[in-house]
Amino acid sequence: LAKTTQPISMDSYEGQEVNITCSHNNIATNDYITWYQQFPSQGPRFIIQGYKTKVKNEVASLFIPADRKSSTLSLPRVSLSDTAVYYCLVGGQAGTALIFGKGTTLSVSS
Amino acid sequence: GAVVSQHPSWVICKSGTSVKIECRSLDFQATTMFWYRQFPKQSLMLMATSNEGSKATYEQGVEKDKFLINHASLTLSTLTVTSAHPEDSSFYICSAREVWDSRNEQFFGPGTRLTVL
Numbered sequence: 001l002a003k004t005t006q007p008i009s010m011d012s013y014e015g016q017e018v019n020i021t022c023s024h025n026n027i028a029t030n031d032y033i034t035w036y037q038q039f040p041s042q043g044p045r046f047i048i049q050g051y052k053t054k055v056k057n058e059v060a061s062l063f064i065p066a067d068r069k070s071s072t073l074s075l076p077r078v079s080l081s082d083t084a085v086y087y088c089l090v091g092g093q094a095g096t097a098l099i100f101g102k103g104t105t106l107s108v109s110s
Numbered sequence: 111g112a113v114v115s116q117h118p119s120w121v122i123c124k125s126g127t128s129v130k131i132e133c134r135s136l137d138f139q140a141t142t143m144f145w146y147r148q149f150p151k152q153s154l155m156l157m158a159t160s161n162e163g164s165k166a167t168y169e170q171g172v173e174k175d176k177f178l179i180n181h182a183s184l185t186l187s188t189l190t191v192t193s194a195h196p197e198d199s200s201f202y203i204c205s206a207r208e209v210w211d212s213r214n215e216q217f218f219g220p221g222t223r224l225t226v227l
Contacts (some may be wrong), residue, residue: 034215043114043203043218044154087153097144098205098216100154 003027004088009105018075020104022088025069031090033064033071034098038085047086048073075106083108113137114206116219123194124227131189131222133204139184140206144216145177148201160187194226 005023012018024033032051036044048055050062050071061074075082087103113136123129133143142161146154158174160166160181168174176198178190187206191198201223205216 032215036218041201041221041223043116043205043221045218046215049215097156097159099156100146102153 003090003099004101006086006088006101006104008102009107011107011109012078014079014108014110015077018078018082018106018108020073020075020086020088020106021070022073023070024088024090027068027090033062033068034089034091035060035062035073036087036089038087038103044087078106078108080108080110082106112208112217114204114217114219116202116204116222118222119220120223120225122225122227125195126193128190128192129194129224131191131202131204131224133187133189133206133219135185135206135217138206138208138217140187140208141184143181143187143204143206145179145187145189146203146205148203148221154203157189191224194224196226199224199226 003024032049034049035047037047038044048057048060048062050064052064055062063072085103085105087100089098091098115134117132121129144159145157147157148154156169157172158166158168158179160179162181162184166179176192181187201221203221205218207216
């Protein structure tokens with residue numbers, strides 16, 4: 001079973017900031033939180049990963065509260081090309097697979 | 111860095127034939143590789159975990175005699191769909207983890223679209 005819960009879908013307009021929140025109430029101490037993006041007929045693409053507090057890279061920010069039971073992916077100023085499915089995953093033990101939940105389908109309109 | 115390739119990117123075959131899909135880690139060594147399957151409008155479903163030099167571990171409900179996985183080297187894993195049927199038509203995606211992996215970071219291939227006629 002997937003360890004995470006996300007909204008099934010979200011809609012946004014170009015130029016807006018999009019925040020996608022993921023619940024992972026049973027996250028283990030050694031689990032990292034990783035977000036992937038997937039376009040149709042392509043493999044998932046790594047966006048960002050974090051363990052606690054805030055992480056930021058050139059494409060997104062990841063906010064993780066102290067209890068780590070949730071996380072929020074923030075996409076600044078989305079464009080049409082950000083229309084995709086976004087997956088939140090938790091995991092940490094070496095050799096174990098990432099188990100995908102249903103993901104969030106983000107639709108960006110002009 | 112950390113590139114995973116798959117070959118072929120798409121394949122069409124007749125029912126009853128076997129199809130082999132290759133997954134390669136191009137610039138790193140992968141102790142563990144994973145195979146996923148994705149049906150239209152659905153999420154990725156883990157099929158099996160393969161470790162170099164040992165037998166693959168299959169998820170519940172995945173037929174190991176139908177989906178043969180070989181992980182003969184640290185850079186190559188293959189998935190062979192034997193006696194393929196139309197219901198095996200799907201998008202197959204592999205991923206790999208580096209040998210010295212301190213975080214659960216998986217690198218995914220671009221996927222292989224299998225269509226069984």
